Amino acid sequence: MKFYQSLILFLLLSLTASAQRDIQSLNAGWKFFKGDKAGAHNLSYDDKQWEKVNVPHTWNAQDAYQTKEYYRGDAWYRKTFLAPKDMVGKQVFIRFEGVLLKAQVYLNGQLLGTHKGGYTAFNFDITPFLKSGEQNVLAVKVDNSPQNIAPLSGDFTLFGGIYRDVWLIATSKLHFDMDNFGSDGVFVQTPVVSEQSANISIKGSLKNNQSKAQAVKIAYILEDAEGKVVLHKEQRLSVNKNQSSPFQFDIKEVKKPKLWSPETPYLYTLRTQLIDAKNNQKLDEMSNPIGFRWFRFDAKTGFYLNGKPYKLLGVCRHQDQQWTGSALSDETHRRDMQMIKDMGANFIRIAHYPQDKAILEACDKLGLLAWEEIPVVDMVSPEAEFFESTESQLREMIRQNYNHPSIILWGYMNEVLLGTLRKVSEQDRPKVFKATQGLAQKLEDIVRKEDPYRLTVSAQHEAPEEYEKLGLSSVSNILGWNLYQGWYGGDVTQFGRFMDDQHARYPDRSHIISEYGAGSDRRIHSLNPECFDFSIEYQQEYNEKMMQQILERPNIAGSALWNFIDFGSAFREESMPHINNKGIVYADRTPKDVYYYYKALFNKKPVVHI
Numbered sequence: 001m002k003f004y005q006s007l008i009l010f011l012l013l014s015l016t017a018s019a020q021r022d023i024q025s026l027n028a029g030w031k032f033f034k035g036d037k038a039g040a041h042n043l044s045y046d047d048k049q050w051e052k053v054n055v056p057h058t059w060n061a062q063d064a065y066q067t068k069e070y071y072r073g074d075a076w077y078r079k080t081f082l083a084p085k086d087m088v089g090k091q092v093f094i095r096f097e098g099v100l101l102k103a104q105v106y107l108n109g110q111l112l113g114t115h116k117g118g119y120t121a122f123n124f125d126i127t128p129f130l131k132s133g134e135q136n137v138l139a140v141k142v143d144n145s146p147q148n149i150a151p152l153s154g155d156f157t158l159f160g161g162i163y164r165d166v167w168l169i170a171t172s173k174l175h176f177d178m179d180n181f182g183s184d185g186v187f188v189q190t191p192v193v194s195e196q197s198a199n200i201s202i203k204g205s206l207k208n209n210q211s212k213a214q215a216v217k218i219a220y221i222l223e224d225a226e227g228k229v230v231l232h233k234e235q236r237l238s239v240n241k242n243q244s245s246p247f248q249f250d251i252k253e254v255k256k257p258k259l260w261s262p263e264t265p266y267l268y269t270l271r272t273q274l275i276d277a278k279n280n281q282k283l284d285e286m287s288n289p290i291g292f293r294w295f296r297f298d299a300k301t302g303f304y305l306n307g308k309p310y311k312l313l314g315v316c317r318h319q320d321q322q323w324t325g326s327a328l329s330d331e332t333h334r335r336d337m338q339m340i341k342d343m344g345a346n347f348i349r350i351a352h353y354p355q356d357k358a359i360l361e362a363c364d365k366l367g368l369l370a371w372e373e374i375p376v377v378d379m380v381s382p383e384a385e386f387f388e389s390t391e392s393q394l395r396e397m398i399r400q401n402y403n404h405p406s407i408i409l410w411g412y413m414n415e416v417l418l419g420t421l422r423k424v425s426e427q428d429r430p431k432v433f434k435a436t437q438g439l440a441q442k443l444e445d446i447v448r449k450e451d452p453y454r455l456t457v458s459a460q461h462e463a464p465e466e467y468e469k470l471g472l473s474s475v476s477n478i479l480g481w482n483l484y485q486g487w488y489g490g491d492v493t494q495f496g497r498f499m500d501d502q503h504a505r506y507p508d509r510s511h512i513i514s515e516y517g518a519g520s521d522r523r524i525h526s527l528n529p530e531c532f533d534f535s536i537e538y539q540q541e542y543n544e545k546m547m548q549q550i551l552e553r554p555n556i557a558g559s560a561l562w563n564f565i566d567f568g569s570a571f572r573e574e575s576m577p578h579i580n581n582k583g584i585v586y587a588d589r590t591p592k593d594v595y596y597y598y599k600a601l602f603n604k605k606p607v608v609h610i
């Protein structure tokens, strides 16, 4: 072996053998109690009588499909775990992917913190409280009672519990800063892309928990889909003791990138490695998908991806399944996404809240353009707690999902005047209206600052004058319309005229039909299908008529039908009580007839079912 070959081998070995992020699952072996229990956070509390559960778990998997008075209150989870000895000398975090609606987390009797918002992940640095090589006790008080945290209203069930994964993560003392609103510490964008070349912009911050400054290198390694290294860049930095230091790097030389699109969702991988400059030891590493694409909206002619016109056609998706609630496995999420792709959709509105990591990963891999949103549904509250928790839900959503090339739109309000007009007394309305205006502008400003590369959207209901009066329709970049002519009343053929009026009202805005839908039930049939009869035939007829009007109008940039699945809606008492059955697949994911209508319409190649 020549000298330089052995040198390369040595460098490779020293990199691969070194410490980096160590991730363990904490999903198994929890104890659960539905209700409050004094002292349950204490290390020595006796939880022998409690129910044994694994997470993902929700306590509403049964009752929310049986009664509108499903349990909304406190519950406790406890788990004992052994922290491996090799965690000594590391920075250790606990990460919850989703706990609805508020979580207070204790380790060994110490309060780590409180998280508000049921749909975004959060981390706590547990290093000071962790006993390595010994048993540790986690105690989590979860509360899904109605409170000043979005969503305040809406028809979907609020399944309480630790309903997504829990992880124990150990990093080097010096690492990519993951305290940052639950992000993984590295933010990647492709601000300029063409068929000829592309730029990648990377930023983040380094957290140094050591009492000494350190010289580091950050290596940026871009690999193509086959794992071939396309380019390798390095940056040198020095990080002060006990501090966070921002970093930023631009890569300008990606020549002739393979583009990402719904037809060819080609993904590169960017590996960002943090390396000790003295001994070449790898300290941390993040791996992110890169999809090179560019897009724009035109008010008159619709949406363009990579310079080509695209009608955005797809679905909205809730995240539950009957008798399981929201506690679903990644496999279940992936199955839904594959069905949406097989149907020929190119667009998904992830409604009405951020969903599991598996959903966003599937959007990237399958080529589904995504709108993701926070759960400000029906109304807002003027209270400071509501404002603060909504702003942090928005920041968390953006920072946690920033690196998904599939995302094109951030949403922050859904039919925000509907609940206000229905539920707030006339006397209190001016205050709520004012708060709504203030919040809309605040949220818009946050997105602009957090992510100038995507656009914003909010969904209005069928009362455009009300939104216009308050100036709400002019805040976000894109206007979404939730329209139910032909279901809750009126005639589906009124839809097109309604939209033509909106185009005349806002000639410079781009519009997306963010919801339209009709309920159906496999047992109900009709020879004369009509509005609100829940027949399979009416759902079919409604969707065909609606789609025709959407396709005829180039100034409608796209549409997302409501809803992909029959979902939990505890307060509904319709043909399938406690379910909103506007799904195009049943709760068990059997397709309804209308799913095949879309499959035939959207797929360019014929699909044969045997």
Ligand code: GCB
Pocket: 154, 155, 156, 352, 414, 415, 461, 482, 515, 562, 580, 582
């Ligand atoms: C809407 C809401 C959605 C409901 C839907 C319905 O406009 O945005 O959350 O589920 O209507 O089915 O009534």
